[in-house]
Amino acid sequence: MSDRPLSDVRAILFDTFGTVVDWRGSLIGELSAWGAARGITADWAGLIDAWRGAYAPSMDRVRRGELPWTILDDLHRATLERLVIQFGITGLGEAELDWINRGWHRLKPWSDSVAGLTRLKQHFIIAPLSNGNVSLLLNMAKAAGIPWDMICATELFGHYKPDPETYLGAAKLLGLAPQQVMMAAAHNGDLAAARACGLRTAFFARPTEYGPHQVRDFVADAPWDVIAADIEDLATRLGC
Amino acid sequence: MSDRPLSDVRAILFDTFGTVVDWRGSLIGELSAWGAARGITADWAGLIDAWRGAYAPSMDRVRRGELPWTILDDLHRATLERLVIQFGITGLGEAELDWINRGWHRLKPWSDSVAGLTRLKQHFIIAPLSNGNVSLLLNMAKAAGIPWDMICATELFGHYKPDPETYLGAAKLLGLAPQQVMMAAAHNGDLAAARACGLRTAFFARPTEYGPHQVRDFVADAPWDVIAADIEDLATRLGC
Numbered sequence: 344m345s346d347r348p349l350s351d352v353r354a355i356l357f358d359t360f361g362t363v364v365d366w367r368g369s370l371i372g373e374l375s376a377w378g379a380a381r382g383i384t385a386d387w388a389g390l391i392d393a394w395r396g397a398y399a400p401s402m403d404r405v406r407r408g409e410l411p412w413t414i415l416d417d418l419h420r421a422t423l424e425r426l427v428i429q430f431g432i433t434g435l436g437e438a439e440l441d442w443i444n445r446g447w448h449r450l451k452p453w454s455d456s457v458a459g460l461t462r463l464k465q466h467f468i469i470a471p472l473s474n475g476n477v478s479l480l481l482n483m484a485k486a487a488g489i490p491w492d493m494i495c496a497t498e499l500f501g502h503y504k505p506d507p508e509t510y511l512g513a514a515k516l517l518g519l520a521p522q523q524v525m526m527a528a529a530h531n532g533d534l535a536a537a538r539a540c541g542l543r544t545a546f547f548a549r550p551t552e553y554g555p556h557q558v559r560d561f562v563a564d565a566p567w568d569v570i571a572a573d574i575e576d577l578a579t580r581l582g583c
Numbered sequence: 584m585s586d587r588p589l590s591d592v593r594a595i596l597f598d599t600f601g602t603v604v605d606w607r608g609s610l611i612g613e614l615s616a617w618g619a620a621r622g623i624t625a626d627w628a629g630l631i632d633a634w635r636g637a638y639a640p641s642m643d644r645v646r647r648g649e650l651p652w653t654i655l656d657d658l659h660r661a662t663l664e665r666l667v668i669q670f671g672i673t674g675l676g677e678a679e680l681d682w683i684n685r686g687w688h689r690l691k692p693w694s695d696s697v698a699g700l701t702r703l704k705q706h707f708i709i710a711p712l713s714n715g716n717v718s719l720l721l722n723m724a725k726a727a728g729i730p731w732d733m734i735c736a737t738e739l740f741g742h743y744k745p746d747p748e749t750y751l752g753a754a755k756l757l758g759l760a761p762q763q764v765m766m767a768a769a770h771n772g773d774l775a776a777a778r779a780c781g782l783r784t785a786f787f788a789r790p791t792e793y794g795p796h797q798v799r800d801f802v803a804d805a806p807w808d809v810i811a812a813d814i815e816d817l818a819t820r821l822g823c
Contacts, residue, residue: 468721468725476758477733477757478756478758478759479758481708481757485708485732492721492725492734493734494734498756516718517718517721518656518716518717518722519718
């Protein structure tokens with residue numbers, strides 16, 4: 344752990360899927376309504392859970408060099424094409440598949456996210472550090488009113504989290520030392536990787552992120568620099 | 584010229600030095616006051632004009648491969664160290680040189696910039712596409728209240744404008760076709776390079792950018808897609 348004071352922190356990077364936005368609730372809600380309006384019956388919750396289940400393995404294929412650098416939109420699309428067959432959903436054309444895939448650009452924030460980030464932005468540089476590609480994160484921010492100062496997608500570094508190139512690359516782009524940057528996430532693993540690179544860390548739980556399938560990240564499993572209830576509480580704890 | 588309608592435009596990229604901010608007025612004003620407070624007499628205007636005069640040649644050294652990729656902060660610093668000697672300014676330590684160099688992070692917007700960008704942000708993705716590095720542009724935006732959605736520094740592409748990799752790299756990051764992106768600049772040359780890559784173009788003059796030394800860019804020298812009076816007028820012409 345750094346012995347520099349927390350008051351040195353100039354920028355806060357936020358994990359996004361699960362930490363700032365509710366991917367599962369957003370996608371299940373949107374697709375269920377979309378299917379109902381078109382008379383398409385399907386296990387939408389099952390499809391979304393399987394889609395997210397393929398997320399880490401698909402990035403691992405890039406990490407191992409089995410795929411060249413591929414942005415998350417394209418990894419998502421390849422998984423989706425497999426899953427619609429597996430879930431017996433037929434008759435979808437290119438426009439429908441593209442619309443479903445871009446559901447990740449339309450995810451909704453948790454109720455505290457925009458208010459908390461708006462407070463933090465007054466005192467800190469705030470940016471996502473997410474495996475979502477730049478356009479995904481930017482379109483999400485525009486639609487949801489998330490007031491980022493900058494979009495630090497891991498796409499900019501050609502590496503997916505938790506590779507150290509992402510945390511160190513973001514600090515370098517911001518012109519800051521790692522100790523001047525805080526990683527905020529609802530995932531202990533993300534914070535462990537950030538801390539190993541010298542970043543400061545903030546945790547808050549999102550215990551409903553995976554719905555009934557959540558098995559981890561209910562509590563902080565290490566003494567992170569800040570442990571908060573949510574992003575509004577993080578703002579309060581940082582004096583904003 | 585594209586035959587796609589202007590209504591396809593989703594993002595507007597802004598040149599920054601001279602187009603959004605008044606680098607010359609800002610730096611001369613700040614340094615003159617700083618020097619006066621310290622009893623340092625110098626030809627500050629001359630130093631600033633010489634500093635800017637070294638801008639294009641220093642980037643050309645990177646472009647020709649005489650230097651490896653070097654961010655603008657570091658090009659600025661190397662020039663500054665030469666100029667303080669040339670202008671007979673002595674007794675500056677590391678802290679003073681760093682503070683002067685970071686004057687480029689503190690440039691002030693023209694009077695219409697923030698209001699015009701705030702209107703445009705409601706309808707378009709807005710970002711700088713500047714040869715300033717990410718941290719320079721980000722610190723400038725935080726200090727001046729410039730409401731960028733994203734910081735598209737040419738640093739992200741490892742090329743300086745007007746290399747085509749910068750315009751095409753920005754469109755790709757935004758997930759847009761070149762025709763869906765508009766370059767806005769007070770410099771005809773920047774727009775010519777953007778148009779050659781398929782981007783749409785908007786011009787407005789900043790006739791006092793170079794003070795008494797301005798020799799070009801008083802008017803549009805080609806039929807750009809939009810020719811406006813300033814950024815507020817650009818917002819009006821685009822229906823914002």
